[in-house]
Amino acid sequence: xxxxxxxxxxPFLAHHFEDEDHQFDSGKLGIWVFLVxxxxxxxxxxxxxxxxxxxxxxxxxxxSTALDTKWGAINTCVLLFSSLTAAWAVRxxxxxxxxxxxxxxxxxxxxxxxxxxxxxIEYKHKxxxxxxxxxxxxxxxxxxxxxxxxxxxxxAFVAEExxxxxxxxxxxxxPAAAEHPAGEVTQHGAEGEAHAKGHGAPWNDPTVxxxxxxxxxxxxxxxxxxxxxxxxxxxxxxxVFGWLLTRAIRGHFTPSYYGPVDFSALYWHIVDLIWxxxxxxxxxxx
Amino acid sequence: MSxxxxxxxxxxxxxxxxxxxxxxxxxxxxxxxxxxxxxxxALMALTGLTVFSAQYDLGAFDIPIAMTIATIKAFLxxxxxxxxxxxxxxxxxxxxxxxxxxxxxxGFLAIDxxxxxxxxxxxxxxxxxxxxQ
Amino acid sequence: MAKIDLPITGRETGRVPVxxxxxxxxxxxxxxxSWLLTLDHKRIGVMYLIGITSAFAIGGLAALLFRLExxxxxxxxxxxxxxxxxxSIHGAVMVFLFIIPGIPAALGxxxxxxxxxxxxxxxxxxxLGSFYLWLGGAFFxxxxxxxxxxDTGWTFYTPYSSSVSSTAVIQATAGAFVLxxxxxxxxxxxxxxxxxxxxxxxxxxxxxxxxxxxxxxAVIQVLATPVLGITLLMLIMERALGxxxxxxxxxGDPVMFQHFFWFYSHPAVYIMILPAMAIxxxxxxxxSRKHIFGYKMxxxxxxSIALLSFLVWGHHMFVSGQSALAGVxxxxxxxxxxxxxxxxxxxxxxxxYKGSVSLETPMLYALEFIxxxxxGGLTGLFLSVMSTDVFLHDTYFIVAHFHYVMVGGTLFxxxxxxxxxWPKMMGRMYDEKFSQAASIIAFLGFNLAFFPQFIMxxxxxxxxxxxxxxxxxxxxxxxxxxxxxxxIGILMIVYALLKSxxxxxxxxxxxxxxxxxxxxxxxxxxxxxxxxxxxASDPYDMERVKWDDEVQGWVPVPGYQSRxxx
Numbered sequence: 001x002x003x004x005x006x007x008x009x010x011p012f013l014a015h016h017f018e019d020e021d022h023q024f025d026s027g028k029l030g031i032w033v034f035l036v037x038x039x040x041x042x043x044x045x046x047x048x049x050x051x052x053x054x055x056x057x058x059x060x061x062x063x064s065t066a067l068d069t070k071w072g073a074i075n076t077c078v079l080l081f082s083s084l085t086a087a088w089a090v091r092x093x094x095x096x097x098x099x100x101x102x103x104x105x106x107x108x109x110x111x112x113x114x115x116x117x118x119x120x121i122e123y124k125h126k127x128x129x130x131x132x133x134x135x136x137x138x139x140x141x142x143x144x145x146x147x148x149x150x151x152x153x154x155x156a157f158v159a160e161e162x163x164x165x166x167x168x169x170x171x172x173x174x175p176a177a178a179e180h181p182a183g184e185v186t187q188h189g190a191e192g193e194a195h196a197k198g199h200g201a202p203w204n205d206p207t208v209x210x211x212x213x214x215x216x217x218x219x220x221x222x223x224x225x226x227x228x229x230x231x232x233x234x235x236x237x238x239x240v241f242g243w244l245l246t247r248a249i250r251g252h253f254t255p256s257y258y259g260p261v262d263f264s265a266l267y268w269h270i271v272d273l274i275w276x277x278x279x280x281x282x283x284x285x286x
Numbered sequence: 287m288s289x290x291x292x293x294x295x296x297x298x299x300x301x302x303x304x305x306x307x308x309x310x311x312x313x314x315x316x317x318x319x320x321x322x323x324x325x326x327x328a329l330m331a332l333t334g335l336t337v338f339s340a341q342y343d344l345g346a347f348d349i350p351i352a353m354t355i356a357t358i359k360a361f362l363x364x365x366x367x368x369x370x371x372x373x374x375x376x377x378x379x380x381x382x383x384x385x386x387x388x389x390x391x392x393g394f395l396a397i398d399x400x401x402x403x404x405x406x407x408x409x410x411x412x413x414x415x416x417x418x419q
Numbered sequence: 420m421a422k423i424d425l426p427i428t429g430r431e432t433g434r435v436p437v438x439x440x441x442x443x444x445x446x447x448x449x450x451x452x453s454w455l456l457t458l459d460h461k462r463i464g465v466m467y468l469i470g471i472t473s474a475f476a477i478g479g480l481a482a483l484l485f486r487l488e489x490x491x492x493x494x495x496x497x498x499x500x501x502x503x504x505x506x507s508i509h510g511a512v513m514v515f516l517f518i519i520p521g522i523p524a525a526l527g528x529x530x531x532x533x534x535x536x537x538x539x540x541x542x543x544x545x546x547l548g549s550f551y552l553w554l555g556g557a558f559f560x561x562x563x564x565x566x567x568x569x570d571t572g573w574t575f576y577t578p579y580s581s582s583v584s585s586t587a588v589i590q591a592t593a594g595a596f597v598l599x600x601x602x603x604x605x606x607x608x609x610x611x612x613x614x615x616x617x618x619x620x621x622x623x624x625x626x627x628x629x630x631x632x633x634x635x636x637a638v639i640q641v642l643a644t645p646v647l648g649i650t651l652l653m654l655i656m657e658r659a660l661g662x663x664x665x666x667x668x669x670x671g672d673p674v675m676f677q678h679f680f681w682f683y684s685h686p687a688v689y690i691m692i693l694p695a696m697a698i699x700x701x702x703x704x705x706x707s708r709k710h711i712f713g714y715k716m717x718x719x720x721x722x723s724i725a726l727l728s729f730l731v732w733g734h735h736m737f738v739s740g741q742s743a744l745a746g747v748x749x750x751x752x753x754x755x756x757x758x759x760x761x762x763x764x765x766x767x768x769x770x771x772y773k774g775s776v777s778l779e780t781p782m783l784y785a786l787e788f789i790x791x792x793x794x795g796g797l798t799g800l801f802l803s804v805m806s807t808d809v810f811l812h813d814t815y816f817i818v819a820h821f822h823y824v825m826v827g828g829t830l831f832x833x834x835x836x837x838x839x840x841w842p843k844m845m846g847r848m849y850d851e852k853f854s855q856a857a858s859i860i861a862f863l864g865f866n867l868a869f870f871p872q873f874i875m876x877x878x879x880x881x882x883x884x885x886x887x888x889x890x891x892x893x894x895x896x897x898x899x900x901x902x903x904x905x906x907i908g909i910l911m912i913v914y915a916l917l918k919s920x921x922x923x924x925x926x927x928x929x930x931x932x933x934x935x936x937x938x939x940x941x942x943x944x945x946x947x948x949x950x951x952x953x954x955a956s957d958p959y960d961m962e963r964v965k966w967d968d969e970v971q972g973w974v975p976v977p978g979y980q981s982r983x984x985x
Contacts, residue, residue: 016537026611026614028377029376032381033380036641041646041648055399073333086367094316095316134661217663280340280356398678398745401744
């Protein structure tokens, strides 16, 4: 029954606020507090990432060869563009430019769909090559493609003496019968056997201890959790912006009432911000 | 902390011109289009820079450089797109305060893990000692 | 909607204000939907009260059952596995469904806008959303009970929870996850309400201490709970997919789980106690007829407890495999957090000194709180010393410590607040003598239940054990009897409150003589609380109100000029 709206000419001014300014200020503070919670929410995953990467940098270097930098970069650009359209939508609302507001909201939603589309392509490929999280991790031969010129850092597994050794210039051994990058022939033989306990041997060498090779799946656990959670937030953003779009089409937003556009854009920028950090941390590891 | 009360809000609003100044300073001013567009260009350029620099092995500087570029992008998004540069200082306090707590969390864990990592490595070794390959 | 004749408050008019309303927020609209879809913070508060009381009953019943099992050594009617289930359910239900939401949701929702002279919280729909999230979490816990229970302890430590236990771990963690968001949104709502909806004249230093406490609690809710959320999500992934973060079987690190878990759960215990302390400040001042001593110290101590609480979580992990370095750091910082708590206790005692103390039921609870919390808090200090904690960890000493602070502290303060604001909420006075007796019985029962646990804990009785050496029998029996007495006390409390709804005298607007703003509107308040927010004055200026024999309550002194300088 509660009649929370109805200041006559201001249909969206809630009864418990003095005026529209009061409502806007409160909403603004509210969304900023919410963004604080989002930052803390993702922090757990960033923490897990930071700990695991600092303890096992070699795992991350190698595993990220399975990620396609191209798609990651395109996704980054898509999200950056959508941040622009979202910020521009706020400007449109503030200036009463309803048609442009609708266009920018629609563009933001399209970009979000584009992002999810690319995510779908990436995930599909990973599942196809067996790079699944957790106990389902079962990479096929194509899982870790060789890249010409890429140097894998095969940091030694912590030796009995407790000393880690870093070998900078190991060459990637392309698994089984896959192509060899031109001119780069992997050399193992005696050297490989001598490093059988993990001193400088490449990853898929069967003499590398299994506990070292198994760590790769932790990378993918973290990868799917981080990008998955981020993806869920993108989907939620689509829902929110869809709601905004319908309201904009109905002409709800005016220069004196545009709070929902402003606050939703702030949410969207946080989603973009998280990706700004995810991209280099997951895709650009060398 | 804000000492503005509801009553003062009401008084201020009634004093202000109807429709709120579009181009004046304060929370309701619309960002100019060139600023938004320019920020986006800068963000794209920085993205290109980070992809470019990732192709080179910069040793120990890999992570700091990537993170620095990401942080510059983050600042651009926060200060301009998210309007923090013109907003109440309290909003900035909220965000940077929360980042302090994140840093605290990660920092403490990293210190502790660094200390007991040898235990974990020992465990991992023992675990696989008898496991079939 | 019935038009209420104004004026309602007597501050401006000098006339005796409207005391009691027969048409009020409880009955202004009728029907289930008008409650289930309400945006009125007061109705939401009442619904929460019903919910958390029910959760308390379930958690309490579980405790009673396993304490009966523990009456004698050997297994009487439970197996070891069932026992594990009972203490886990007891812990999880009490922590997540009762004590963390408790005071903010049931009392905070009711009182916070009234204390601010506001019509509602900042985001009423979000408030209703928080309530439905609470219900959702409760639903997941019920599902857990039906679908295999929980035997991991409320702490869900890996690897037991991720790969060994065959109970409904995922449902329970999903429930806690959903409840976390309920808590976050309540905290968010309170922060914005306190920042943006204060009445004219209410600067931060005129904010009632209950609101300072709620604000500090909300800060913790907003900062800490998301970390619990991600931890539980990752635990679900670990259990369902084996991602390898927390379970050593998959290459993970169980100590890391504990770090993640306690990063939230330690601040969570301050979510539990700060609102309790906030209530006690109100009760002590009102029932001493005296301005609270050291207002600023108490206010700032709430905030400093909130911030310090994030720096000490490792004191739950001294024997977990955490490094000695981390242990030393956490131990040292934990010493410091005793200081703001002690500051509060000293200020309360100073308020009592030379005050005109009366022992109505709410005040009894406040005094009992001081006794119980002091014991609980001091024993916490013993535990913060790493060298003693190594022996006391996972013994009954710990169990006694946290029950003294959570039950002796939070529950008793909650009951005090409930009795204090009951006339405002329900418009009825309860039988004072009966309620006082119930309070004392509960207090005695509580001490009998938990003090022996300190002793047997220090003698080595481990916690979470279904069976024990006969040497400990006496302590267990005392403890079980105490639990029964406590249970009787609580039943009496509930009975008295429910009876008042039918038989209680109609309550005046201000039955206790409080000087905070909620006492300026009728009991129960109308739907909209206040037509306009009254102008704020010092919340502890007791001379602002005087006893009026005719209304049998306190009324504002007409034309009162405050002599308090601000």
